[in-house]
Amino acid sequence: MAGDEATVTAADIARMVGVGRAAVSNWRRRYEDFPAPVGGTATSPTFSLTAVEEWLLHQGKVEEVPLRERVWQQIRNAADDLHLGAVVAEATERLLGQGKRRLVPALAWRLLQELADEQGSADAARFLLDRYADVHSRRLFETPPEISDFMARLAGPDVRSVLDPACGLGTLLTTNRHVDHAYGQEADDTIARLARTRLALEGIDGSVGTGDSLRDDFWPDLTVDAVLCHPPFNERNWGYDDLGSDPRWEYGLPPKAESELAWVQHGLWHLKPGGVAVMLMPAVAANRRSGRRIRSNLLRQGTLQAVIGLPSRMGVGTGLPLHLWVLRKPVDGDPIPSHVLMAEAEPETFDEIAERWREFRAGAERGAERAGPARAIPIIELMDENVDLTPGRHVSVEDQAAAEQFPAVRQQLLHRIERLSAMIPDAVPASARTMSSVDLSEVERVGAIRVLSSGRFDISGSGDPVITDQDLFSGAIAQARTEADDRILIEPGDVVVAARAGELAVRVITEKGIVLGPRLTLLRPDPQRVDAYFLAGFLRATSTVSGGGTQSGFSRFDPRRVLVPRMPIEEQRRYGEAFRKVFEFEDELRNLDIAGRATAAAIVKGFGTGELTPPA
DSSP states (O other), X not given: OOGGGOEEOHHHHHHHHTOOHHHHHHHHXXXXXXXXXXXXXXXXXXXXHHHHHHHHHHHTSOSSOOHHHHHHHHHHTTSOHHHHHHHHHHHHHHHTTOSOOSSSOHHHHHXXXXXXXXXXXXXXXXXXXXXXXXXTHHHHOOOOHHHHHHHHHHHOTTOOEEEETTOTTTTGGGSOTTOSEEEEEESSHHHHHHHHHHHHHTTOOEEEEESOTXXXXXXXXXXEEEEEEOOOSSOSOSSTTTOTTOTTOTTOOOOTTOHHHHHHHHHHHTEEEEEEEEEEEEGGGGTOGGGHHHHHHHHHTTOEEEEEEEOGGGSTTTXXXXXXXXXXXXXXTOOOOSEEEEEEOXXXXXXXXXXXXXXXXXXXXXXXXXXXXXXXXXXXXXOSSXXXXXXXXXXXXXXHTOGGGHHHHHHHHHHHXXXXXXXXXXXXXXXXXXXXXXXXXXXXXXXXXXXXXXXXXXXXXXXXXXXXHHHHHHTOOOXXXXXXXXXXXXXXXXXXXXXXXXXXXXXXXXXXXXXXXXTOEEEEEOTTTSOHHHHHHHHHHHHHHHOOSOSSSBOOXXXXXXXXXXXXXHHHHHHHHHHHHHHHHHHHHHHHHHHHHHHHHHHXXXXXXXXXXXXX
């Protein structure tokens, strides 16, 4: 809907005024003159933008609706979600004096010109790009600025040319404004247009090609100083059947389920000798059995030089544990490194780890036993049957909790406490009501979910990662291993449930390649009909309210008997987003517990050795 017919949701209204959605819900209940819905559904209504603006001004909720919010609502209403990117691309290109106006409505363009006159064309275009990225954050999975900047620092200060073969909106290409040229490739033509605009806005000489980098490389003969890349994860259709003899696979043909290792080798292919690639990787790529041959070859040839673990909360919209792999294209005649740098990073330790990486590159064996978040590990220690490159297995909490590290450890704890306070979920009181419910057997019958269960089986200790009931109840990532064989493989968006001693543990899984452990139940929702976090949240709520389960041992949990509210998908997603924030809050509480224990350990150790004393 365009022009004067523009509509807004409750979330849009909250953003316009700078309040939470709960405040908008309160206004709807308290004020009889709040604008009536003009569309949407009963649980996710839409309102006339003009009527909402008038009401906000009349009630004194705002002195004036910010011009940028009026601009965005007009732009957003010019197309559906699928085609909104094309409207934003056209609008930003026009602000830079490029192209013609075909998709942007006249009223939206007039308001946008007012914004450009007020703030400058560049800032107006940046606003549209940033708002589009924010609205579509779940689909775009843009790399957070803290990680992007950290990756650029790891690449080094002397980079003159950089490539991102999966560049998205161009975030990683704009982290170093001193490069002579930035090259990108993006499969989606609209997103590629937005990336070109972003490069132009930052004054970076850049080129962005369109197409699938692995199947149809836009830059086949290009070599650069650095590759920065956040590749798509867990792609099954990356080209395995068509690219078997591709010359890029210098370290081995990537297995079909290891698309990330194809992206790693694609990045290496485009490096000059001595060039550095920094790849954002899912943690599971560090230990999947199918990739151990390639990991081994990367280590043997001295190409993989650092693996850095990142906090799971920085999971770029996925919640996945993430690693950074830092790789260097070998130079003929250079000695092969004997160590690889392993680190467990927090935003507060990025500076320290970047400095350790600089020192490591200057002399790989130095400081192997130094306390702190990073250690140089002899490569020979990693060359076993698993070739497990998970930093947490080689850099322990005790390494970081040494007395000499106490100030940094204590500061990390303070940062976590501050971050946790900002993550406390919000909710508003509601009058008690009986929600229409449906049992999951009916949801399964109509095909909206599948229910799978695993029986008892032994965990062999090698093979693919397997999630267990202990992992679910403790909040840990999958650590155990088993041969997949005929086991159930979990898919992203699956809800896994464990039951024991009268309680349920529920988790939405966000990565591929994990085996469903013994005595667990898996619910696989159709994402167009059932929101995974909505389902997980109400499973948890049901067990909390009803005390479901048995009082001893493992429960014979039957999810088909569970009742969940009957809601349209839009309302499910609203609840699902709220549940997701609660789950992230729980994860951060667990991280805070670990940081607290590390701080206490550092103090006790320091008192015992005399390296620390109580304050006067």
